[in-house]
Amino acid sequence: EIVAGIAAFFAERQGPKPLTGRRAVVTSGPTHEPIDPVRYIANRSSGKQGHAVAAALAALGADVTLVSGPVTLADPPGVRVVRVETAAEMLAASQSALQTPDGPADIAVCAAAVADWRVAATAGDKVKKGPDGPPTLTLAENPDILATLSQPGPARPRLVVGFAAETRDVLTYAAAKLAKKGCDWIVANDVATGTGTFGGDDNQVHLLRRGAEPEAPLIETWPRLSKTEVAVRLAQAIADTL
Amino acid sequence: EIVAGIAAFFAERQGPKPLTGRRAVVTSGPTHEPIDPVRYIANRSSGKQGHAVAAALAALGADVTLVSGPVTLADPPGVRVVRVETAAEMLAASQSALQTPDGPADIAVCAAAVADWRVAATAGDKVKKGPDGPPTLTLAENPDILATLSQPGPARPRLVVGFAAETRDVLTYAAAKLAKKGCDWIVANDVATGTGTFGGDDNQVHLLRRGAEPEAPLIETWPRLSKTEVAVRLAQAIADTL
Numbered sequence: 001e002i003v004a005g006i007a008a009f010f011a012e013r014q015g016p017k018p019l020t021g022r023r024a025v026v027t028s029g030p031t032h033e034p035i036d037p038v039r040y041i042a043n044r045s046s047g048k049q050g051h052a053v054a055a056a057l058a059a060l061g062a063d064v065t066l067v068s069g070p071v072t073l074a075d076p077p078g079v080r081v082v083r084v085e086t087a088a089e090m091l092a093a094s095q096s097a098l099q100t101p102d103g104p105a106d107i108a109v110c111a112a113a114v115a116d117w118r119v120a121a122t123a124g125d126k127v128k129k130g131p132d133g134p135p136t137l138t139l140a141e142n143p144d145i146l147a148t149l150s151q152p153g154p155a156r157p158r159l160v161v162g163f164a165a166e167t168r169d170v171l172t173y174a175a176a177k178l179a180k181k182g183c184d185w186i187v188a189n190d191v192a193t194g195t196g197t198f199g200g201d202d203n204q205v206h207l208l209r210r211g212a213e214p215e216a217p218l219i220e221t222w223p224r225l226s227k228t229e230v231a232v233r234l235a236q237a238i239a240d241t242l
Numbered sequence: 243e244i245v246a247g248i249a250a251f252f253a254e255r256q257g258p259k260p261l262t263g264r265r266a267v268v269t270s271g272p273t274h275e276p277i278d279p280v281r282y283i284a285n286r287s288s289g290k291q292g293h294a295v296a297a298a299l300a301a302l303g304a305d306v307t308l309v310s311g312p313v314t315l316a317d318p319p320g321v322r323v324v325r326v327e328t329a330a331e332m333l334a335a336s337q338s339a340l341q342t343p344d345g346p347a348d349i350a351v352c353a354a355a356v357a358d359w360r361v362a363a364t365a366g367d368k369v370k371k372g373p374d375g376p377p378t379l380t381l382a383e384n385p386d387i388l389a390t391l392s393q394p395g396p397a398r399p400r401l402v403v404g405f406a407a408e409t410r411d412v413l414t415y416a417a418a419k420l421a422k423k424g425c426d427w428i429v430a431n432d433v434a435t436g437t438g439t440f441g442g443d444d445n446q447v448h449l450l451r452r453g454a455e456p457e458a459p460l461i462e463t464w465p466r467l468s469k470t471e472v473a474v475r476l477a478q479a480i481a482d483t484l
Contacts (some may be wrong), residue, residue, distance in 0.1 A: 037284050037409050038355065038433060041277070072314040113280065117376045126409045134359045134381035136336055167279050167367045191280060 008068040009155075017061030018239040023105040024062045025097045025157070026054040027112035027145065029069035031087045034142050035137065036123035043113035047071035049163070049203060050111030053229035054079045060235050062107065069112055087142040088115045089143065089156075094145060098142065099155060107238060108157040110146045113165060117140050150182035159238060161185045167192040171206060171219065178208050178217050185209050186217075244371035259303025260481040265347040266304045267339045267399070268296040269354035269387065271311035273329045277379065281461060285355035286433075291405070291445060292353030294473035296321045302477050304349065307339040311354055329356045329384040336387060349480060350399040352388045352425075355407060360384050374468035392424035401480060403427045409434040413448060413461065418461050420450050427451050428459075429476065445472045448480065 015211040028050025032040040037152040047068060054066040055076035065080045067090055075081045082097065084090045090112060098105045103241040117139035127135060146162040164174040167190070174188030182208040222233065270292020274282045289310060296308040297318035307322045309332055317323045324339065326332045332354060338346045359381035369377060388404040402406070402425040406416040416430030428450040446466040449458040464475065 035283070038407060038411070039283065039357070040286065041281065044280050044282065115281070115373050127406075128415075129358050129383070134383055137379040137381065139376035139379065165280060165368075173370075199327055 017059075019057060019235070019242070020061035022062045022107060022242060023100070024057045024064045024107035024109065025067065025094055025105050026050055026057065026064060026109045027069075027090055027094055027114070028054065029071040030143075031040075031090055032085050032111050032140070033071045033087065033115045033118035033142070033180050034122045035119050035210045036125065036127045038126050041115060041117070041119065041137075045069070045113035045114050047070075047073050047112075048201065049227045050109075051076050052227045053109050053111055053234055056228075056231035056235035057107065059108070060239050065105075066111070067093045067097060069114075087118065087145065090114060091112075091143045091145045091148060094149060097156075098149065098157060104155050105157050106242060107159050107161070108149050109161045109234075109238075110149065111144070111163045111187075114145055115142055140226045144181070146183055147181045150202050152182070159242060161187065161234070161238070164188040165191045170226065171208075173207065174208050175215070177218050178210060179215060183210075187230075201226055205230055207234070247306050259301075261299060261458070261477070261484070262303030264304045264349060266294055266296075266306045266349035266351065266484060267309065267336055267347050268306060268351045268386070269309045269311075269332060269336055269356075270296065271313040272355050273311045273332055273357045273384075274327050275329065275360035276308060276364045277356045277361050278367065278369045281366050282441070283357060283359070285311075285357050285380075287311070287355035289354075290443065291469045291472065292351075292422045293318050294469045295351050295353055295476055298470075298473035298477035299351070299480070300347065302464070302481050307347075309335045309339060309354070326438060329360065329387065333385045333387045336391060337397075340391065340399060348484060349401050349403070349478070350391050350440050351403045351476075351480075352391065353405045353429075354387070356387055357384055358417065367414065386423070388425055389423045392426075394424070401426050401484060403429065403476070406430040407423065407433040408448050413450075415460050416450050420452060421457060425452075429472075445466055445469050445471055 011126045029047035030043045030045040032042050034040045051073050054064050056202040058064045058078040067082045082093045084093050120140040150160045162183045164177050164186050166173045170188050174186045178186045187204055188206045205222050207220040211218050271289035272285045273285040274284050276282045293315050296306050300306045300320040308442045309324045324335045326335050339449045362380040362382040392402045404425045406419050406428050408415045412430050412432045416428045431445055446463050448460045453460050
């Protein structure tokens with residue numbers, strides 16, 4: 001219904017399409033990192049916010065590729081969708097979508113809840129319960145998709161937007177993420193248990209923009225809105241900036 | 243479409259309802275075991291097979307409670323659904339559903355893909371990436387729902403059916419599981435990569451029934467069938483036995 005909401009919102013909108021001719025890549029959903037053929041590690045994410053952002057950018061005229069982890073949402077209308085499972089696959093698909101013969105895309109929005117870690121040694125067969133008790137899972141660091149796409153150079157999109165999902169000290173962690181990853185904006189939200197953000201239809205976010213001093217971002221705190229409305233505001237802010 | 247298939251199949255069926263007056267509890271779907279508020283370990287399971295079994299038992303007249311982990315399927319018609327997240331919650335909900343003032347239920351079908359292990363110490367806040375590299379996950383053994391429900395005593399259902407999902411040596415592991423868990427039947431299937439069983443609509447199973455010798459079960463190998471047809475055959479076999 002999130003995506004239908006976006007479609008209905010923009011069907012009535014007869015105004016200009018300020019992102020016409022712009023190309024955007026949006027990541028959405030979780031990633032699944034296999035332990036063995038039957039088990040995996042995942043991040044909680046319904047994909048609702050990322051899918052809504054893809055739909056909102058498309059509604060403003062952008063040519064959008066959505067790189068989505070495993071979700072059960074319908075494809076947003078007017079958006080090219082590439083489905084992936086792991087963080088490594090998501091990075092490869094995003095890089096591929098960002099590069100075209102005409103140069104890099106204009107906009108990257110990393111809304112996916114990418115797993116920070118994968119299992120160091122994925123088992124080819126189901127790991128059995130044994131007399132020695134449970135196994136210990138050794139993890140390995142996944143590629144950092146947001147930091148990789150933010151790296152300076154001719155392949156960098158003009159505007160790279162990340163999301164930060166935190167359970168406490170939201171603004172502190174988000175400002176640190178903005179300074180560290182090299183992206184331009186961070187959309188920060190509080191996903192602590194009880195906020196209802198995971199899987200829910202609402203979101204309360206802060207938009208942090210890199211300022212003259214990397215340690216002092218410009219912060220806008222938005223009211224609690226539907227994920228559709230957050231997406232519409234974000235797409236409009238992107239259009240106003242490019 | 244699986245559940246709709248069952249409903250359509252039985253809407254045309256005008257025959258007797260041999261499980262009228264019988265009570266059944268069916269588990270279905272995966273369990274999710276939290277690492278922290280944003281990450282979890284899961285088993286792959288769409289819930290399609292378990293939900294189809296619940297629908298098929300109800301269609302034969304049984305009073306069915308479906309204890310389901312996180313799935314995106316519609317509730318089967320005519321079935322009471324209890325939603326849970328973890329293995330511990332699934333066991334508690336199943337035991338609660340099995341016991342009534344009139345005594346234990348008649349049938350338990352454990353079709354859920356229960357996580358064998360949970361994380362020993364779940365973090366209350368999101369675990370941050372740090373300079374020391376990825377954390378090591380220490381796991382703890384989850385309660386064994388099938389073995390627990392199979393324990394002899396006045397609370398035991400008359401017929402306890404388990405599922406075994408294996409990636410190799412399917413019959414060997416399934417026979418060992420039948421002997422070890424104390425259940426009456428095991429429905430064994432091959433979920434190796436490439437079989438398409440995970441998330442797919444078809445299944446190829448073997449039905450193992452405990453024989454006079456625990457080590458020598460009676461084995462029926464069924465052809466590749468839709469998950470709906472597997473459910474219908476299993477429900478009919480249960481009706482023929484009770």
